[in-house]
Amino acid sequence: MKNHLESKVIKRVMVGTDRSEAADRAVQWAAGFADRYDAELFAVEVVVPQYPSATEFGEAEQTRAAAANNDLAHFVRQVAGDRGHALVVIDTDPALAIVRAAEQKAVDVLVVGNFGMAGRKKFLLGNIPNRISHSAHCTVIIVNTAHSTGEQTSGLARTHLSEGEIPPFEPRLAARATHIAAVMAKHGLKLFSQSNEPDISIRRQQAKRLRAALEELGPIFSKLGQVLSTRPDLLPIEYIEELSLLQSRVPPMTESEVVQVSEQELRVPWEDVFKSIDPKPLAAGTIAQVHRATLESGERVVVKVQRPTARMDIEQDLALLQVFVEKVGKRPALNQVIDMEAVFKHLSTSLHSELDFRQEADNIERMQVVLADYNRLAVPSVHRDLSTSRLLVMEEIQGIPIRQAPAGPARIQAARQLLESYYKQIIVDGFFHADPHPGNLMWWKDCIYFLDFGMVGMVGTDLREHLLLMLMALWQEDAAFLTDVTFMMTSADNSSTLDVARFQSEIGEVMAKYRTASLAEMQIGPLLQEMSAVSLRHGVPLPASLTLAIKALAQVQLATAELDPALDPYDVAGKYLMRLMAKRMGTAFNPKTLLYQSQKLKVRTLRMIEAVENFVGARPGGPKLVVNFRANSLEDIVRHTGRRLALGLTAAASILASGFTAASTVTAEWVPITFGIVGGLLTLGLVIDLLQRH
Missing domain, CATH: 1.10.486 (PCRA; domain 4)
Known part of the structure; x- marks a missing residue:
């Protein structure tokens, strides 16, 4: 059975090129393909103008384009003979220029290479092969133009690693440890050995040295310091204040790294999911980088992409810290200042949690439930089908900083709800956003949106x-x-x-x-x-x-x-x-709750009575407790206490009975009223008895 191409007549083939070595390989492949079908071959090159055509420099570009046309025609005739034709076009949009040229020449098959034509280098601005494949009205073939010797490629030559295929971590601990020791020595640090210095100014100076050392050791150690700055129970206050000033000076990820991680997680070419991605990151952190993007559906989103080496770097430095804790963490002099075991446990838990973006997605969805009662508070929605442990796709909050929120009732209501919601988050739900600084709070659609749920x-x-x-x-x-x-x-x-x-x-x-x-x-x-x-x-x-x-x-x-x-x-x-x-x-006071609590009270009371009976020997076979009270005052206390206990229990029973009978639909109205009056009288008697004895 013939495939799609073999079942149709192919008379004209076009190939795009920018005359790079990789693009020339695409032309050669297209020439062989055209020869198979005895078809004509059109090679098209797009020159992107840098100057207006009416200027002197623009005219010079047109002259160079004419020379490029002659050069391209010579090359095409070499690879395709008389069936080869050359076409050089001046256009600001290479992808659309190639599509228009294909339509003008009525080609049957359009060939483009996945390497060259600045395709992957400019992927964030609009990948050319992908745009051609979506816009052309003819058959499009994207060929692998890499060397067979194993050259790294983009386009169709993609690498997909499942979680089980990720190479094992083998930290170079010795070299890293040597570097850390050198940096610590450079800043005059002795691992907190003098942190108990009574002079506050000296402690502050030591804390500043530590902050400088952590910044020099790189983004991972800066992250460790930032996490520690939230734990005043583990570090002296001077260190907490300094570590809270740490800044992670992290260079942005390259576009190829963003592509690599995105496609490993999506398991399809990134352009099959995203229409475009902004090349400028919104934020570049120690663990991840955030970009604006647009889905194929046109929806605007933000994409959080984990750094390829984030896990390896963190595991390496945590391994070193663990060695340090095992060696010196239990020394009394150090433990007087810092609980190293608690520090390591906290850091390990926090950082591993931040490495799994699925947990952040869970946090966002849980917070949606927590804030459901507040119409001025919200969180971005998550695209679960596109999110993984290293890739998080969320709704883009297209707002402004909250301090720029316009004056009015909505702003006043949002302020009260924001504060009240934190009482609810902490006291009722036991789950709260742990980093609500102004950068993580945005104003949009008359609401405050919480961002970044990496820390809860x-x-x-x-x-x-x-x-x-x-x-x-x-x-x-x-x-x-x-x-x-x-x-x-x-x-x-x-x-x-x-x-x-x-x-x-x-x-x-x-x-x-x-x-x-x-x-x-x-x-x-x-x-x-x-x-x-x-x-x-x-x-x-x-x-x-x-x-x-x-x-x-x-x-x-x-x-x-x-x-x-x-x-x-x-x-x-x-x-x-x-x-x-x-x-x-x-x-x-809900009837169901009262019934449940009364049964719990009944069981616990019976167990307490049994325990007392066993203790005093009232049950057969049990030990006998004999106490001779010779103090009249003590006898009075026991007697009075027993009377008060009886009054209290009877009053409580009457009040419970009043609640039960009031909830019943078959009990006469006078019954709960009677129980209520009895309970009130007994309670009054108990109060009077207490007042008389004091």
Whole structure:
């Protein structure tokens, strides 16, 4: 059975060339193809003008084009004989010029090479072979014009590696370690050995030296420093402040690298998916680079492409850090300053997470659910079908920085929602955007869009409850209760050495400082940051997830202050906490919840009674507990406590019964009312008994 080409009459073949060595090979291939069908061969060369044709330089270009035509005609006759023809065209668009020439000559087959004609070099501006194949009305053949000796090619000669085929990582640890040691020595660093210097100015100088060394060691070490800057529980405050100033000076990826990674992940030529990609990156980071692009459907997107060597570079430096931790990380002198094992674990987890773009896509989709109740907040949509672990394709947010948002009700509403959403993200959902600096917040369609979900934070259930209590204590200006909540958060077990009174006094000073500030200076985020610093000074550092949440809250506080300087963060926090508590109370009094909780209480009560019976020997075979009470006061206390416990349990049972019967559709109305009155009277009796005994 004949193929498509053999089943049709081919009389004219055209081939494009720019007279490069690779393009000449395409002409030779086309000549052989035309000879097979005894067809005419037209070789077309496009000269891109640099000057207007009416100028002196433009006329010179036309003269050179005529000379090029003669040269091309001579070459074509050499490879195709009398059937060969040459055509030189002056045009600013080579792809469309070749397509128009093919139509004018009514060719049956158009041949282009995948190498040469500046095709792949200018791929981001519009790949010529691809554009020809999409625009021509005749059959188009793109031939591989690389040498058979193994020359690197583009176009159809593409390499696709599955995840299982990625070469194994073999770090050159010795050479890298030597370089790191040399840089550290150059900057006079001794691996934090003098970080406990009491002079703050000296510690600051050492921190600056460390920052300079990390910047010189390259983008990976800069990234390590940036990650560490979010952990004041692991490093001294002077180091945290300096590391937060680190800048990753990363050269942009080459176009060929962008092509390589994109096509390895897409497993098809990039031009089959994208209509165009902007050659200028929006951002070039340590791990990835971001470009604007347009899909074949015309939709505008942004493409995040991972650097080809990102994983290898990170694994190499993490391997070195692990060796360092194993060798010297447990030395007491070093551990007094920095927990190296915790540092390594945190860095490894954070960086490996950022290397997998699928996790970032999951974060974006999860945040969509978290922000569903806020009509002024949004996140970009993700093209899951085009995204992989090293390639992320998202909706382009075509907006402006939030500080440039136009004045009006939408801006005011967005400011309040942005701040309130962070209370919800941290306290309710336990999942928050951990890097909400102004560059990651854009204003578009009267909404604030969150960008870059490479760094998110998680807060556990118990910690969320403690943080809720902390915010309520701040709201009520209760320094004593705030101190207790802080100890609950940190599980402080060094109370024998901790100066609790001094700690509480400093917490109170921080609260007073911010609560008496002007409206524009009322910032809960910075307040929590100062509280964290106080905790660190007293040896009770807050949990790592909370310190990250505090930093994020401080950043978002600054953003909302720019959007609406009159916004009172305490008012936002207070009203949100009241709504949250009311919602929780409503859930607690739901009949289903009451029934569930009553059954849990019943089971736990029975188990407690059984445990007491076993303990006092009331059950056969169990141990006997005999206690002779000789103190009348102690007997009174036991008797009074038993009476109060009976009153409390009976009152609670009556209130529960009132709730159950009220929810029933078959119970008379007087029943829940009666239970409610009984419960109220018993509660009143309990209160009176308590007041009489104090």
